[in-house]
Amino acid sequence: xxxxxxxxxxxxxxxxxxxxxxxxxxxxxxxxxxxxxxxxxxxxxxxxxxxxxxxxxxxxxxxxxxxxxxxxxxxxxxxxxxxxxxxxxxxxxxxxxxxxxxxxxxxxxxxxxxxxxxxxxxxxxxxxxxxxxxxxxxxxxxxxxxxxxxxxxxxxxxxxxxxxxxxxxxxxxxxxxxxxxxxxxxxxxxxxxxxxxxxxxxxxxxxxxxxxxxxxxxxxxxxxxxxxxxxxxxxxxxxxxxxxxxxxxxxxxxxxxxxxxxxxxxxxxxxxxxxxxxxxxxxxxxxxxxxxxxxxxxxxxxxxxxxxxxxxxxxxxxxxxxxxxxxxxxxxxxxxxxxxxxxxxxxxxxxxxxxxxxxxxxxxxxxxxxxxxxxxxxxxxxxxxxxxxxxxxxxxxxxxxxxxxxxxxxxxxxxxxxxxxxxxxxxxxxxxxxxxxxxxxxx
Numbered sequence: 001x002x003x004x005x006x007x008x009x010x011x012x013x014x015x016x017x018x019x020x021x022x023x024x025x026x027x028x029x030x031x032x033x034x035x036x037x038x039x040x041x042x043x044x045x046x047x048x049x050x051x052x053x054x055x056x057x058x059x060x061x062x063x064x065x066x067x068x069x070x071x072x073x074x075x076x077x078x079x080x081x082x083x084x085x086x087x088x089x090x091x092x093x094x095x096x097x098x099x100x101x102x103x104x105x106x107x108x109x110x111x112x113x114x115x116x117x118x119x120x121x122x123x124x125x126x127x128x129x130x131x132x133x134x135x136x137x138x139x140x141x142x143x144x145x146x147x148x149x150x151x152x153x154x155x156x157x158x159x160x161x162x163x164x165x166x167x168x169x170x171x172x173x174x175x176x177x178x179x180x181x182x183x184x185x186x187x188x189x190x191x192x193x194x195x196x197x198x199x200x201x202x203x204x205x206x207x208x209x210x211x212x213x214x215x216x217x218x219x220x221x222x223x224x225x226x227x228x229x230x231x232x233x234x235x236x237x238x239x240x241x242x243x244x245x246x247x248x249x250x251x252x253x254x255x256x257x258x259x260x261x262x263x264x265x266x267x268x269x270x271x272x273x274x275x276x277x278x279x280x281x282x283x284x285x286x287x288x289x290x291x292x293x294x295x296x297x298x299x300x301x302x303x304x305x306x307x308x309x310x311x312x313x314x315x316x317x318x319x320x321x322x323x324x325x326x327x328x329x330x331x332x333x334x335x336x337x338x339x340x341x342x343x344x345x346x347x348x349x350x351x352x353x354x355x356x357x358x359x360x361x362x363x364x365x366x367x368x369x370x371x372x373x374x375x376x377x378x379x380x381x382x383x384x385x386x387x388x389x390x391x392x393x394x395x396x397x398x399x400x401x402x403x404x405x406x407x408x409x410x411x412x413x414x415x416x417x418x419x420x421x422x423x424x425x426x427x428x429x430x431x432x433x434x435x436x437x438x439x440x441x442x443x
Contacts, residue, residue: 001328009329013318019362020329022307026396027317028359028403035292038355044242044249046293052124052246053253059127061147066181069112077119079107081258084421086378091395094374099394101273101417106255108424109383114174115427116339117248117283122174122236124247126163129234130182133161155183162186164227165236166220168279168338169194170425175236176207189223191216193334193341197430215333216280216342217325238282239322239346245286252290266295270416271409275393277386277424278303278312278360279342285349287422292356300358300407302397304389306335306365311345313360322347336365336440337386339425359403361396363389373441382434383426394419 001009010016018025032038039045060075070077081104088103111119130149134140139157140148148154162185165175172188179186187208190199192215199209212219220239227235238244259266266272272295276284281303288301303312308331315321325344326333333343371388375381397403398414409417429437 006329009318015317016314016329019307019310019314020331022331022364024307024362024364024367025310025313026359026361026400027313028400028406029316029354029357031355032358033355035296035356038292038353041355042289042352044246044289048246049249049253049290049293053250055128055131056124056250058131058142059146061145062149063113065147065150067113073112077111077113077123078254079109079111081106081255081262084375084379084381087375087391088394090374090378091392095392095395097395097399099398099419100411100414101394101398101419103394103419103421105381105421105423106251107381107427108251108422109387110423110427114170114177115429116170116173116425117287117422118170118174118425120251121244121247121283121286122165122171123178124250125236125241125243126175126178126182126184128243128247129163130158130184133158149182158183159185160232162230162233163236164189164223164233166216166223166238167191167194168216168219168341169198170339171238172202172209173198173428176202177205180205180207187223187226189219189226191219191341193338195338195433197433201428217344238280240348241282242348244282245289245349248283248286249290249293251287252292252294255291256294264418266298266418268298269413270298270418271407271413272299272418272420273393273397274299274301274420274422275390276301276303276422277337277340277389278305279309279340279386280344281312281346281349281353283424284422285346285353288353288357300397301356302359302361302393303357304393305360305362306337306340306368306386306389307362308335308365309333309337309341309343310360310362311342312350313362315345315347315350316354316357316360321345321350337368337389339384339386340389359396361393363392367392369437369440370442372437373443376438376441377443381423382429382438383423384429385437387424387426390421390423393421
């Protein structure tokens with residue numbers, strides 16, 4: 001971007017000056033609409049989510065046998081919903097501000113099979129592709145018991161096909177582990193910021209790991225090129241895949257069930273605020289879509305990004321979406337939050353969801369590490385750095401009077417609200433690696 005173009009952009013969007021200075025910022029979306037107004041731009045609806053849910057149910061008997069850690073849930077990949085009252089106290093102490101509402105955590109960080117939110121979308125897309133191939137070959141029908149996929153004949157069948165994906169780490173883990181288990185030949189193209197333990201874990205599962213010294217965008221581009229050269233190769237596109245998006249969206253109806261079980265009310269007088277760490281946008285975008293379909297206008301979704309990688313905030317705020325990258329405005333995209341180290345946001349997610357997302361904020365790597373230590377001390381829950389991005393969200397919401405006024409929210413409503421931090425990864429982090437994370441915390 002030329003200096004002249006950058007000057008024009010910062011003149012039109014002064015917030016960019018703070019982004020470029022790597023300051024923590026909060027921006028609530030003035031163009032947010034009702035679900036009814038925003039839904040046509042998504043291009044998907046409740047039926048699509050229902051179809052995804054049914055597909056996951058069909059695969060459940062297979063998953064329960066293929067992955068013992070899903071047996072307790074009968075092959076359904078789902079995470080706990082927990083209260084974190086001691087962390088609420090820690091946040092109040094750090095910011096010297098009260099949080100009136102209830103603070104909870106959705107532990108997608110500890111989802112079975114791959115220990116991150118990517119177990120929702122990544123595994124779902126692999127299963128969708130496998131089902132399609134098996135249907136077309138006449139090997140499987142919807143009425144079958146899908147545990148028959150454990151038969152060696154299916155592994156031999158899937159071996160003829162390959163799968164490729166570009167990843168900063170967690171998506172690659174989910175797709176690699178699932179693809180290899182079914183029998184596919186799978187290549188994961190990993191960006192420079194991907195953790196060594198994630199690469200090693202994939203190799204142990206028989207996955208071909210291709211490493212790059214560049215960032216996520218290059219890994220995706222190279223993965224796409226490899227797939228184009230091989231007609232039997234299926235490329236999973238984190239930037240544009242509606243299938244991935246739908247895999248994540250099933251979380252909405254699942255959360256609604258958990259809320260009902262715990263007798264947590266969500267309505268106009270009891271709003272739900274959800275804080276989602278954002279990389280390229282597929283995971284948080286899909287979850288946010290599912291949440292909006294489940295709870296309507298009573299849920300408010302807010303994305304959290306590192307100060308060094310604020311790609312979705314940049315894309316939505318300027319309206320340029322995937323036509324601009326953080327590097328274009330001089331930001332390096334170097335962050336300890338490897339799952340969020342993305343310079344250019346998904347154009348599909350940005351355009352589909354921009355009217356349904358209430359806001360965005362950024363935080364520093366240092367703050368993520370500090371939160372990591374505080375959560376471990378307060379609640380005994382260990383997460384990877386990127387999974388802490390959603391933690392300060394309740395402070396930003398409860399202490400932004402302009403935003404609260406726009407919602408018509410008063411102190412009574414806030415006291416009745418639920419703040420939900422979506423924890424995105426950490427369940428499979430090796431002890432030595434977690435110790436290194438905690439050592440970087442000032443707690």
